[in-house]
Amino acid sequence: MRKSLSVFLTVLVMLASAAPALAETVLEKITRTGVLTAGTRTASIPFAFINEKNEWIGFSIDFLEAVRARLEKKLGKPIKLDKKEVTPQTRIPLVANRTIDLECGSTTYTRGRDETVDFTINFFFTGSQLLVKKGSGIKTLADVAGKRVGATQGTTNEKALRAQQPRADVVTFMDHAAGFLALEQGKIVAYVTDGILLAGLAAKARSPKDYEVVGDFFSKDPYSCIVPENDSKWRDFVNHALMELIDSGKYFEMYDKWFGEKGVVAYPMSAQVRNYMLMQSMPE
Amino acid sequence: MMLAGILGLQYEFRWSVLWESPYGYWLLQGFKNTIVLSLLAWAIALLLGIALGLLRTAPWRLPRAIATAYVEFFRNTPLLVQLFFWYFAVPQILPAGPVRDAINSLNLDTPILTLNFEFLAALAGLGVYTSARVGETIRAGIQSIPRQQTEAALSSGLSLIQVYRHVLIPVGFRIVIPPMATEFLSIFKNSSLAVTIGFAEVTFQTQQVNSYTFKGLEAVTAATLIYLAISLTIAAFMNRMEHRYAIPGLIARGAVRE
Numbered sequence: 001m002r003k004s005l006s007v008f009l010t011v012l013v014m015l016a017s018a019a020p021a022l023a024e025t026v027l028e029k030i031t032r033t034g035v036l037t038a039g040t041r042t043a044s045i046p047f048a049f050i051n052e053k054n055e056w057i058g059f060s061i062d063f064l065e066a067v068r069a070r071l072e073k074k075l076g077k078p079i080k081l082d083k084k085e086v087t088p089q090t091r092i093p094l095v096a097n098r099t100i101d102l103e104c105g106s107t108t109y110t111r112g113r114d115e116t117v118d119f120t121i122n123f124f125f126t127g128s129q130l131l132v133k134k135g136s137g138i139k140t141l142a143d144v145a146g147k148r149v150g151a152t153q154g155t156t157n158e159k160a161l162r163a164q165q166p167r168a169d170v171v172t173f174m175d176h177a178a179g180f181l182a183l184e185q186g187k188i189v190a191y192v193t194d195g196i197l198l199a200g201l202a203a204k205a206r207s208p209k210d211y212e213v214v215g216d217f218f219s220k221d222p223y224s225c226i227v228p229e230n231d232s233k234w235r236d237f238v239n240h241a242l243m244e245l246i247d248s249g250k251y252f253e254m255y256d257k258w259f260g261e262k263g264v265v266a267y268p269m270s271a272q273v274r275n276y277m278l279m280q281s282m283p284e
Numbered sequence: 285m286m287l288a289g290i291l292g293l294q295y296e297f298r299w300s301v302l303w304e305s306p307y308g309y310w311l312l313q314g315f316k317n318t319i320v321l322s323l324l325a326w327a328i329a330l331l332l333g334i335a336l337g338l339l340r341t342a343p344w345r346l347p348r349a350i351a352t353a354y355v356e357f358f359r360n361t362p363l364l365v366q367l368f369f370w371y372f373a374v375p376q377i378l379p380a381g382p383v384r385d386a387i388n389s390l391n392l393d394t395p396i397l398t399l400n401f402e403f404l405a406a407l408a409g410l411g412v413y414t415s416a417r418v419g420e421t422i423r424a425g426i427q428s429i430p431r432q433q434t435e436a437a438l439s440s441g442l443s444l445i446q447v448y449r450h451v452l453i454p455v456g457f458r459i460v461i462p463p464m465a466t467e468f469l470s471i472f473k474n475s476s477l478a479v480t481i482g483f484a485e486v487t488f489q490t491q492q493v494n495s496y497t498f499k500g501l502e503a504v505t506a507a508t509l510i511y512l513a514i515s516l517t518i519a520a521f522m523n524r525m526e527h528r529y530a531i532p533g534l535i536a537r538g539a540v541r542e
Binding site: 088089092093112113115116148153154155158159169171172173174178181182185186187188189 | 372375376384385388389391398400401402479480482488491492494495496498500501
């Protein structure tokens with residue numbers, strides 16, 4: 001339902017609303033409506049997910065909140081954050097047709113995608129790995145040749161998997177929750193996505209110790225927010241929001257909240273990534 | 285480019301992604317899988333549906349109750365939910381062991397398609413769901429025949445089976461050809477939901493083209509045209525059926541070709 005329907009709806013919305021929307025920039029639109037419409041995910045732990053109390057939270061959502069706060073300060077009026085669910089298949093069309101002003105979830109910045117939409121600077125680093133049941137004997141990508149391996153359709157991970165292990169039988173799922181269930185049931189022997197998300201899936205499993213994340217990164221997945229193509233004022237605005245968070249140290253507090261020892265998924269930041277984040281922030 | 289300009293989109297169309305290698309091949313594969321899945325599911329739906337429709341009109345209480353329960357259950361729950369049920373829940377009913385593992389991890393290459401549990405679950409889900417709808421259509425067709433015809437046939441000495449064989453089925457089945465055509469069309473369109481359980485039909489392949497090329501508008505247009513072409517072909521075929529088997533003098537407004 002979700003995917004085919006939303007793709008078709010996207011096209012309909014495009015046809016219906018594209019022309020008038022183009023006239024104004026995102027900042028002009030937010031000034032007019034007082035609403036920041038953001039796309040994000042619902043099962044990308046801990047970036048954007050729905051917890052047991054049915055709250056939609058996560059690292060990416062904290063960042064969206066920071067963008068909203070910066071908008072309020074700049075525009076001098078209250079701004080509402082309207083969160084919309086996106087999937088890997090819908091996030092690019094929905095930004096391209098301006099249904100959403102930006103997407104922050106767990107989206108990898110690729111040059112191919114950059115031709116259709118724009119990306120902000122990176123807010124996270126990870127790469128493709130394998131999640132397997134302990135004792136499966138699978139240690140690297142080479143071990144899954146001829147075996148059924150799961151991935152989420154339309155992700156960079158799926159492409160990396162198909163390209164680097166063409167002998168695997170790839171089974172695709174709509175979201176990580178379905179992929180993990182398939183792994184649990186033995187429909188697949190390994191599930192592939194970004195290492196951080198795999199750690200998140202395992203942490204949320206009924207018995208986390210039965211699963212392990214294995215193998216080296218076989219793709220590079222730097223996360224960025226998606227913003228519409230050719231609206232550099234808006235991209236600057238979001239970039240500067242992130243730079244301010246990095247400079248003030250709030251970014252690292254946010255990181256700790258979600259990925260620290262007491263976070264949802266323990267994934268300590270390496271010195272290399274810390275340095276990279278600091279370098280991404282330009283002087284005022 | 286022209287179209288994009290008219291729509292006010294900042295988007296560059298590149299229609300060649302639809303036939304360039306390997307994307308054109310992917311779409312063909314998807315088309316083939318859609319056809320195979322839909323036709324096999326239709327066979328299941330037709331067989332089960334006819335049995336259900338007949339039982340629903342039969343004068344035996346228990347079979348009728350079972351058929352009614354089946355129809356109401358499968359007709360009144362979303363197909364998407366049913367697909368997830370077949371895919372994720374049904375194998376888990378089996379006790380944990382080698383049989384269940386074998387079903388879950390089935391992966392057999394055949395000349396037509398890869399036989400895996402994704403395909404079987406989609407086939408079962410689509411076939412069973414549609415069978416409930418076909419059953420209702422058949423029941424409606426048979427019940428639309430005036431009761432007096434059954435009574436007349438019975439009083440002329442025919443047994444109940446003979447009444448079905450010579451009176452109810454020949455008339456009832458012809459009356460329902462148009463709504464049956466709709467069900468037949470629906471099964472092709474509903475087969476697109478199989479993408480949600482990982483079956484590589486045409487919607488899946490258009491999404492693959494989209495994710496590899498970021499040319500989503502072209503890919504969705506291709507999917508639309510493929511489904512439209514399938515539907516129009518079937519509609520034309522079913523129209524011929526309708527004319528060919530129309531009952532002269534009965535609901536024949538423009539339907540009968542002399």
